[in-house]
Amino acid sequence: MPDRALSTPLEDSFERYLQDKGKGRGGDGGNYRRNAARELERFAEWTAGDRGNDDWTGIVPDDVDREPNFDDLDERVFREYARHLGGDRGLKQNTVQTYYRYISAWCGWCVNEGYLEAHYAQRASAMAPLPEDDGRKPGDQQAWTSEQRHALTRHVDERARDAVEAYTTLSQDTDPLDKQRARYAALKAARDRALVFVLAYTAVRVGELLRDPNDPRRRGVRWEDLSLDDGSMDVYRKKQQWDAASLPDPVISPLRSYRQLMDPPTERWPVFPTFDQRTLAGLVREELAERGERPEAITERREEYARDLLLALDGDIRPPSITTDGARSILQRLSKEGEVDIVHPKHDYLAPHGGRRGMGEVLVRAFGYTVAARYLDNSEEMVRERYSHIEAGELGDVATEALDEVDHLGK
Structure with a gap:
């Protein structure tokens, strides 16, 4: 092996590896890339002596002043790192296994790319300190029970009905801004109801339904992706291709009434847009400025609306979909408001994946x-x-x- 490869600092290989493993144009997206980058950074810090106990000085000899490079790696290094992961950090057995697999995958890539002569991380002696994998995926065990599903869907249904009725029964002489506030409240409640029903009954993965900031291909479903008459929805599946998912009967009515209330200006609007005021305010200002409106005119126009979302609807300023993290925040709020009875070691709310797993149980x-x-x-x-x-x-x-x-x- 060329000395040049052995003398290469470890961190010089990270970006190329992450690009190869990333998704989207240029390999810049994807959850795997994000998680692998985090673990590689931790590994780099550990090799430099910045992680571990007080006696740990890293893998570079004490009498040498340089960054860790590939010449410093052997199976003993990976054995020590496995021991470090399984130490007193309080990590679960399968979590330790997962973190080690990220480093092991990088090690295998380094062999293929000529940085290393052997896959040291996969040698038996290197993996010996790893704890046994209990076969469970951390945090992926919650499943909505029938009682929980009914409690949450009943809560969001009642909430949406009340909000829509409050808006549609306003008198004609209601102040325009008060009417806008009522419409906004109805839209938000209807969006939340539709989201909960979709998660509860379709078994679609939340990453297939909503926007993932780490994967540009997952921009969230749009109205053009839905066929309410046929009971289907096109989603970008985990297997990296578009496919049709079923929309069962309980989902159709919440989606249809929500669409009627929203009346999106185009089919390309997201089904579940963000309602975050800061995001929408910046989007509206930027879009109106690009259309040639002056700052004073933009301010005046925004003051005509109780919420920027309503201005975006009228002006066809398309907002982004809520993110997968946003969905978790919504479900936390709704689970608490609905007083859903939840006993789970990790989640104190009905998490999105629990809806899918609960439907799996039913099916x-x-x-x-x-x-x-x-x-x-x-x-x-x-x-x-x-x-x-x-x-x-x-x-x-x-x-x-x-x-x-x-x-x-x-x-």
Whole structure:
């Protein structure tokens, strides 16, 4: 191996690796890239002696003054890092495994690119200190129960009905700004209701439904992606391609009434736009300025509206979709307002993925693994693995019935 490769600082390889693993144009997007970048930064800090206990000085010899480079790496380094991850940081077993896999994947890439002569991170001695993987994905175990689903959907439905009625029954002599405030409140409640119903009944991944700032291809569903008459919605799937998802009957009415209330100026408007005032204010000012309006005129026009969202609707200034993090914030608020009973070790609210997992439970129990896999856009093997507790319970019932039958015959 060329000495030049061995003397290359570790961090000089990071950007190329992240570009190769990233998504979108230039490899700048994607959750994997973001998570890998975070773990590589932690690994770089550890190799330089900036992480670990007080006695840890890094992987560079004490009598050498330079950055860690590839010549410093061997299986003992990765063994020590595995021991560091599994130390007293309080990380779960599977979390340690996940963090190590990011570094291991980078190590394998470095072998292919000529930085290293061997995949040290995958050697048995390097991986020996890692804890056993318990097979669970951290934080991915919540599933909305039927009671929770009904409680949340009932709350958002009542809230939206009240807000829409308050707006539509205003007297004709109501002050224009007060009428706008009532419309805004109705729009927000209707948007929240539609979002909850979609998450509760379609089993679509929240990353397929809303905007992901780390992946430019995931800009959130638009009205042009929905066919309410056909009961379908085009989404950009996890498998990196567009596909049709089903919109079951409970979802159609909330979406239809919400669309009627919003009356989007074009089909390219997001179904679930952000209502964040700071974002909308900046967007409106920027768009109107680009259209040639002077600052004073922009200020005057904004003062005519109770909220910038209403100006955006009238002026066809398309806002961005809410983000996946935004959806979590909305569900936190709604779960608390609806006083939904939640007992979960990690989430004190109904998290988005719990809606999908809850529908998976319903589908597996009602129609079996094959139908559930098609609806969930997963392989049957994966669905069987994730919902294995259902089959185990059913087999337990079979065993109980068999024992009862044997005991009956023995009498």
